[in-house]
Amino acid sequence: MDAFRLLGAGASFKKNGKFARDHELFNAQPARRDPAEAARAEKDIERELDFFHTAATQPSASVTADEGSLSKKRKRNHNDDHAANGSLTTITTAEEANAHRKANRIKVTGTDVPYPFASFSDLLSRFELRSFLKRNLDKYNFNKPTPIQMQAIPILLHKRDLLAIAPTGSGKTLAFVLPMVQDLKAHESAGFRALIISPTRELAQQIYNEVKKLTEGRGMKVCMLTKATAATQAQAPELRQKFDILISTPLRLVHALQQESIDLSNVRHLIMDEADKLFELGFLEQTDEILAACSSPALQKALFSATLPSSIEQLANTVMKDPVRVIIGSKEAAAETIDQKLVYAGNEQGKLIAIRNLVQTGGLKPPCLVFVQSIERAKALFHELVYDGLNVDVIHGERTKAQRDAVIDKFREGQIWILIATDVMARGIDFKGVNLVINYDFPQSVQSYVHRIGRTGRAGRRGEAVTYFTKDDAEYLKSIVNVMRQSGCEVEDWLLKLKKPSQEARKKLKKKPVDRRNISTQPKVFKEKRAHKKDIIENSKKKKAPQQEVVTASDHEGDEAD
Structure with missing residues (x-):
């Protein structure tokens, strides 16, 4: 990493003078040695965990497992607990359920809250899985359930509304598809009975592929709403094909609802994937319109996401009935x-x-995968890396x-x-x-x-995520540091x-990204020369255009005379 050492070689930020701002950004006030300091990063996040304010007012009505800080000692205990419970195949008591959640x-x-299940054989016996x-x-090698599947599937099979937050790549899709298909049983002519947004x-295409796998051999009809399928649904109601599951x-979907080409009144299962974005x-506004169209009194709602800011707490309260949060x-x-x-990295160069x-x-x-903040920057970085001869593309x-x-x-x-890629690609796409x-x-x-970083380290595989930052980003570093600490990564004391x-x-940052210089290592003088050359070529083309028009006009006059 010699290149990075060179970037900062000889730098000295004094408390006073013109570098005072830089010193303030990268050198915070010395913190007191506090035994609780190791847990501060987690507490910043844990304070927001209680979306529905039930922890303080209804302590007897809630169950919370694995509270406290993620110290190294606790992580060792977690591993020991997991090993101790590795042979658990059925859960029949509250003590076993709490121990399994903790592990x-x-x-x-x-x-x-329904008990989690420990294995698919446990699920098969408890719920008479079809x-x-x-x-x-078995065919697609779903041999061992993930933690989100262990708890979310029983909740949904008990017809409860659910708010589920789990890391990317943790198996959320199966967690909502399996109970939905179990309840639908087989194809019916009643129209759409399940909706996934x-x-x-x-991401919709990816979910469609997973639903098709799980419904094989049952004749259920699954529709992914595209321009083509929307056109077929715009026919007279008696001519429309009857589907069971809609993904859109x-x-x-709102466009189809406004054209009255789709009826959601029979939908019993509403799944919102990446709910924080929705x-x-x-x-x-689109989400509200979809919720209003799902008018069945038996509607069950489930919201899934890898993250969930506290800002949507009130909205979740208004659309869900007695929800369970996982x-x-x-x-x-x-x-x-x-x-x-x-x-x-010092700067953009x-x-x-x-x-x-x-x-x-x-x-x-x-x-x-390389993430940038805008389409323009994606194009610019693509051209730089292509010039280097790398096997690269952009989406x-x-x-x-x-x-x-x-x-x-x-x-x-x-x-x-x-x-x-831009941030849109970071949402739920599963690249193996x-x-x-x-x-x-x-x-x-x-x-x-x-x-973004959830595109790697999926399904138990190891992955690496590198985040570049400059002086312009220093103000926002602590938020990312807290996530790193929560995830068990080693973090330097100064961070x-x-x-x-x-x-x-x-x-402010969420509304508008940092204003950055163009992606290039080319010296400014070369850029100016290239721009000047481009201007000369453009001006030359403009001068030639009128002359060509005159010649063309005279040629036509001669033709008419003949």
């Missing part, structure tokens, strides 16, 4: 299978030098559906080693075996950070002593 870091809040489901679980088309993005201002690990923590690193240094030293292990909203699908397929097949995630641009929120960003600063 798997499952936190639950609510009244009369034979085709068991057959499909996701914020992106790519909010905008596409309740943001950009989607909130949190795996901590509310805003990444999976423990991800090795997270923060790297100071330093970032490009850093990523090139990774390539030269063998630190860039494909397949690799963003300005590319067509066919182009995006082709890029995703090539990345999954290993034809593309490095994929540059991503080894490295690079946050080229610092994420705009904790939620964005967790979703723990940084000041927390104010609420106003966090809101």
Whole structure:
């Protein structure tokens, strides 16, 4: 990492003078040695865990497992507990349920929370799991349930509303698809009985594929709402094909509802995947319209996400009835299978030098995802890395559906080693075996950070996440440091002593990213020469255009005379 040492070589930030601001950013006031200091990062997050304010007012009506700090001693105890309970195959008592939750870091809040299950055989005996489901679980190698599946599936099978927060890659899709299919049983002609909403088309396609796997051999009809399928649904009601399960993005579904081409009055299961995104201002109006269209009194609602800010607490209260909240690990923590690193790059040129240094030293292990904050920056970084001869491509909203699908397929097949993406791609897309995630641009929120790095370290595999930051990002570092600490990563003392960003600063960053210089290591004088040359060429083209028009006009006059 000599390149990074050179970036800061000889630097000295004095408390007074023109570097006072830099000293304040990177050198917080010395903290007192406090025994509770190790738990502060977690407490900053744990204070927001009680979405429905039940912990203080209804202590007897809630069950909470695995409370307290994640010290190294506690992590050893966690491993011991997990080993001790590894042979547990059935859960029949409250003591066994609480021990199982503790061993798997499952936190639950609510009244009369159903026991988790320890194995799929336990689930089969307790809920009389349908034979085709068991057959499909075996076929696609779903051998051992994940923590979110252990607790969420029994809750949904008991017809309870659910708010579930679990790390990316932890098996949330199966957690809501299995109980839904178990209840639907088989195909009926009643129209849509289950609805799954996701914020992106790519995630909707991924969910569609998983639903098709689990419904094999049962004849259930699954519809992913696209422009083509929406057109077929726009026919007269008696001519429409009857589907059981509908999967869609909010905008596409709202458009169909406004055209009255889709009826959601029979929907009994409403699943909102990536719920934190669906309740943001950009989607909130569409989400409200969808909720209003699902008018069945028997409607069961489930919200799933990897992160869940406290800001949606009131909204969740208004749409759910007596919900159970399930949190795996901590509310805003990444999976423990991800090795997270923060790297100071100095400035925008330093970032490009850093990523090139990774390539030269063998630190860039494909397949690799690189996240930037805008489409323009995605294009610019793509051109820089292509010039370096790297096997790279880019995916963003300005590319067509066919182009995006082709890029995703090539990345999954290993034809593309490095994929540059914007934050939209960080939402739920399951790329198998991503080894490295690079946050080229610092994420705009904790939620964005967790979703980005969650593309690696999935399904128990190890992964690495590197986040570059500059002086402009220093104000927001502590939020990411807290997530790293919560996830069990080693964090240097000076990072723990940084000041927390104010609420106003966090809101400002979430609304608008940091204004950054263009992605390039080319000296300014070369850029000016290139721009000047481009202007000369453009002016030359403009001068030639009128002359060509005159010649063309005279030619036509001659033709008419003949």
